[in-house]
Amino acid sequence: MTADLLDIRRIYVEPAAAGMPRGKEILARFPAAELVEVESHHRIPELYGDETNVNRWVRIKREALVLGVKKTLTARPNGRSADFIAPSTANGCAMACAYCYVPRHKGYSNPITVFANIDKICAYVSGHVHRQGTKPAPNECDPAAWVYDIGENSDCSADARISDNVHDLVDLFRWLPTAKASFATKHVNRDLLDWDPQGRTRIRFSLMPQRDAKVLDIRTSPIAERIAAIDDFVEAGYEVHVNFSPVVVRDGWLDDWAELLDQLDAGIGPAARAQLAAEVIFLTHNRELHEVNLGWHPKAEELIWRPDLQQPKRSQNGSWNVRYRTGEKGRHVAALLDLIVTRTPYLHVRYAF
Template sequence: MTTPRELDLTTISPTRLWVPKHVMITRAAADLPHTAEIIRRCERAGVDDIRVLSGNALTSLRGATERETYASAKNTLAVVVAPPSALKPQPIPPSADWRIDLARGCPAHCQYCYLAGSLQGPPVTRVYANIDDVLDGIRTSAGRGSVTRGTLERGDEGTTFELSCYTDPLGIESVTGSLAAAITRVGAGDFGSDVQLRFTTKFDDVGELVGLDHSGRTRIRFSVNAAEVADRFEGGTARMPARLAALRAVATAGYRVGLTIAPVMPVPGWREQYGALLDDVAAAVAGIEDLDLTAEIITHRFTPASKEVLLGWYPRTKLEMDEDLRSQKRSKFGGVKYVYPKQTMKEMREWFTEELDRRLPAARLLYWT
C-alpha cells in the first residue's frame, strides 16, 4: 500500500455503505427528534419502505427458513426506544471504563460474528431514537471507572466510553447520524473535558466525521486482519485498503486512532500475512503529525451457543470451530469459551509483541486476549 502525499478530506468517498431495504419505526420512537433525522437520512439514501408501526413490538421478522429470516433481518433497520436496562452504562474491561449503546445489531456478514449467541431473535439492526437518554449515561458515569480512569498507563484518556459494542456504529451511520451526534456533543464538552468516546469499525464512511469538532475526545479504531481472514470471513464490509485509507483520513483530521487486530487466527502463513498487515498500517500512517495510535489484539474464540447460531447463518462456512482443536476457558459464571491451545497463544503473543514494536513502533499495545 502506498501512502498518499496529500489527502483531500472533502472528497472522501466510501467504498461500502449499508442501505436497508426496510425501516420499521415503533410507536414510542415515532415522534422523537432523532427519529426525524433518521428518516431524513434514510429517504436521502433511497429507502422506499419506511413504516411507522401501530405498537412497539417488531413483528413479521421470521421467514420460512433460518436463511430467509437472516437475509430479511440483515436488510431491516428498526428505530426503537432504548429500554431502561440499556441506559445504565456497564463496565467493559479491558477496552474501556464503560459501555453505552447507540444501537444493537450489525449489517455486516462476518462469519465469526461476535454478536452470535448474545442477541436474541433475528439479527435486525435496532437503533435507539432516544439518543439524549442514551448519552446521558456519559454524564452519570464520568469521573468513575477502573480501566482507564485514574490509571498510570491510560489515565490520559480520562473516563472512556465504548460506543455500541453490539453494533458497528460507522456501518449504520449514513442512515442514523447517531455517531456524529455523540462525537459532536462530547467534543463540545457537554459532559466535561475529561471523557473520551471510542468505537471499532470495519467500514470506511468517514467523510462526515472528519469535519466534526471532536476536540480529540474520540478514538476511532479500525478492525483489521490478515488478508486471508478478512477476504474470506468479513462479508459486507469495507476492504482492508479502504479501512486503512479511512484510518489515515481520521488521523489526519486529529482524531485519536487505533487498531483492533481481531480476530487473530493462526492461518497458514500467519506470520507473513500479519506482518504484511502491520507494514501496510505503517505505510498508511506515515508522516502524520501528533499521531496517537493504539493497538488491541484479540484472538478468535467461540462458545457452544455462538457456534450453533453461526452454523445456522453460514452453513457452508470454512471457519474453524472444532472443539477438539481448542482449549476450554471458563468464565466466573461457569460459561465456556473455546480458545486456541496454550502453546499457540504463546507463540502468537510473542510474535505480535515483537513485530508490533519493530514494524509499527508508533502503536501502543493496550492488551492481548
C-alpha cells in the first residue's frame, strides 16, 4: 500500500528546513524528487487556494510533499480527545477522506507538510509536560496522565512513512511518566510495532461501517485491516482505543453499526478488550468543502450532504457547517450508545456527540 499512498515526485522546501538534520534526512529519502524552493510552507499558490486543483486532488496528495519549519510552538488546551493539542510535526495528509476539515484551512488538496525542526518541537513538549506537574484528578482524557494529541492535523501513521518525527515523539513520551501521546489513524503502519512505547502512546483506530468507508475513507487502510491490527498494537505496548468517527446517518445505518461492532468484538482478544475505550463523533460537514467535493467525489456528497437531516451552524471562523438536527441527533446518539452496550458491553465510551 505504501507505493500507492506515496510516490513523491516534487518537494516544496523552505531553505531553512533543507539545512536542518531532519530536513536532510527527508530529502535523502526521495533523491529523485524535483526540489522547488519556497519562502513559506503556508504560501504555495500552485498547491493552496487554486480551485483548479480539485481535478488533481488525489494526484497532489500522492506526489507532492512540503518541507518546512514550524514557527509557532504552542500546546492548546483541548479536553476531549486529549488534555492538550501538541505543536504539530506535520499537517495535511496523503489520504483523502471526503469529510476531512483540514482542506478548508489551507485550501484544496493539502498534501503532507512535514516540519524539520523536530528537536525544538520535542524540547517544547517536554518542557510543557514538566510544567504541568502531576495530573491532579482523573478526567475523561485519562485517569492519571496528561494526554497530548500529536496528530491533530495529520495522520501520524502516514507521516511515519515520510520521516522519523513521530518515532521521536513516541520515544520522548516513553520517558515522560506524567504524560501520554495520542493520535487517531486510518492507516495501518506496522513499522510502529517495533517502537516500544511502553504504554505511553495511545493509538485511536478510526472505524466506521465498511459500506461508508469505501465511499468516504479514500486511500485509507480497510476497516478489517484496522481491526486486525488492534491486538498486535496492544501486544507491542501501545494503549489502543477506537474512534467511531464520523457516524453517518442514512437508511440502515444502525444495522451496519451492529455488524461493525460484532466484527470488532470477534477481531480482538482479552488484552485489547480490557483497555479499550471509544470516542463517538457524529458527522459535521461544511458548505465550502461540499462545493469542493462535488468537483472530485460527488458520490460522497450523497452520503454526507443531507439537507433533509441537517441544520446549519456558523463556526467560530465564520464559515457554515452542517450537523444533524437538534433533537434528532440526540436520539441517534442514544441509539448508537445502546447498541454499543448490547454488542460490546466492555467498551467504555469516553464521550459521544
